[in-house]
Amino acid sequence: MKKKGIKWDQKGFTLIEVLIGLVILSVGLLAIAGLQITSARGNFFSKNLTQATYVAQDRLEFLGNVPFDSPQLQPGTYNDGKAVFSGLSFDRAYTVVLNGNLKTITYTVNWSEGVNRSISFSTFISQ
16 A cells, blocks of 8 residues: 655645735735725815805805995904804804905805814905
8 A cells, every 4th residue: 555645746825925925915905994094084174174165155155145335244354153063163254355346255264173274265246
């Protein structure tokens, strides 16, 4: 009876090859995880920016429809209070500048998401 021994010429993967493959796979998965974190932060910022834009445009449209000689549109800077959407507080203010028969209204919304953020919109109204 012939004894069967180990054949070293068999095809397959060695333990070292498997470990190297796992290391490469791990590095790739860590890179994807980093992208997920960046994506989540970007989505959070985009949501807040969209809400701030809505707040600013809504009030700017309202101010654009106020009569030209209204006390709300006298030259100066006005604090328009806070607005809260989805648990985030937005500080609102606007500035009116008179230039002949033309008024420039600049509406600014500030908020904080760990970093102070701000967005401004401007419009012109005439008499």
